[in-house]
Amino acid sequence: MQRPAELEAIRSGEVDLAFRRWDRPRVKVGTQLRTGVGLLEVTSVDQVPVGRLRAEDARRCGAPSLAQLRAALAARSDRPVFRVGLRYAGRDPREQLRETVPTDQEIGEILARLDRLDAASPIGPWTRTTLRIIDANPEVRAPDLAAELGRPTAEFKRDVRKLKERGLTESLAIGYRLSPRGEKVLDHEDGPRRRAPRREGTPLPRTIGAPATRALRAVDVHTLEAVTGWRRADLAALHGVGPVALDRLTAALAERGLGFAGA
Structure with missing residues (x-):
C-alpha cells in the first residue's frame, strides 16, 4: 500500500518506481491499481538483488538516499526484492459511474444486485440500511456510522466499498456521501427525500x-x-x-x- 505522499508523487511523475519484499510477484505488467489519487498502472516487475540497487533507483522511488532505500528493505530479508514500475493512469472510472443517473431499467438491475448482496450476507439485509445512514449523515466518520448500526467498523467499511464499486457512494476526506446515482436508487426505494443542497465542486482530496x-x-x-x-x-x-x-x-x-x- 502506497502512502498518500507517494501516491501524489507518482501522479505528478516525480516517482515511478516502488520496491517490495515479496515471496513472489504480487502484480503483473498492465495491472491497474485503484488508489486515493486515481488509477496507477504497473509498467514493469523485476526481481533485483539489493546489492545492485543504485542511487537512481532511490531517486525514482522517492527515497532520500540509496542507504535509506536499502535500510527500508532490510526487513523480511528472506524474501526477494521486486522493483515495480508505476505510472499514473488517470481518474478512477467509478467517478464517472457515480455521476451517471440510471434509467428505470438500470435501477431494477442495481436493486437486484443489492438483493443478492443482502442474501449472501451473514448479518442479513444491510445494503439499504447502509445507503440510508450515509444519506442521512454525509461527511460523518465511518466509526460513528458503524457504532450507530452496532457493527464493527472494519466490516462496515468493507460493505461500503461494495456499494462504492457499484457507483452508489463516494468516499470523502472524512466520511462518505451518496453519489447522484446512489440518491436516485434510494429515492426509487423510499420516495424522494429533501436533502441539503449538494455542494458543487471537487471534494477535498x-x-x-x-x-x-x-x-x-x-x-x-x-x-x-x-x-x-x-x-x-x-x-x-x-x-x-x-x-x-x-x-x-x-x-x-x-x-x-x-x-x-x-x-
Whole structure:
C-alpha cells in the first residue's frame, strides 16, 4: 500500500518506481491499481538483488538516499526484492459511474444486485440500511456510522466499498456521501427525500488527512474550488493544516488548473 505522499508523487511523475519484499510477484505488467489519487498502472516487475540497487533507483522511488532505500528493505530479508514500475493512469472510472443517473431499467438491475448482496450476507439485509445512514449523515466518520448500526467498523467499511464499486457512494476526506446515482436508487426505494443542497465542486482530496480536513470544514471550505478563495499563508495559519496538507492541496489544485488566491 502506497502512502498518500507517494501516491501524489507518482501522479505528478516525480516517482515511478516502488520496491517490495515479496515471496513472489504480487502484480503483473498492465495491472491497474485503484488508489486515493486515481488509477496507477504497473509498467514493469523485476526481481533485483539489493546489492545492485543504485542511487537512481532511490531517486525514482522517492527515497532520500540509496542507504535509506536499502535500510527500508532490510526487513523480511528472506524474501526477494521486486522493483515495480508505476505510472499514473488517470481518474478512477467509478467517478464517472457515480455521476451517471440510471434509467428505470438500470435501477431494477442495481436493486437486484443489492438483493443478492443482502442474501449472501451473514448479518442479513444491510445494503439499504447502509445507503440510508450515509444519506442521512454525509461527511460523518465511518466509526460513528458503524457504532450507530452496532457493527464493527472494519466490516462496515468493507460493505461500503461494495456499494462504492457499484457507483452508489463516494468516499470523502472524512466520511462518505451518496453519489447522484446512489440518491436516485434510494429515492426509487423510499420516495424522494429533501436533502441539503449538494455542494458543487471537487471534494477535498482524501490525502490531506483528517486534521486538515476538519480545519478546512470549520471555516466552511469543503471543496477545492472554495480553497481558491484563500491564500496559502492564511490556510497555513489554521491549526491542523500543515505543510504536507498544503503541498497536497497545491498538487490537487494544479491538476485542475486552479491555485490559491493571490498566487
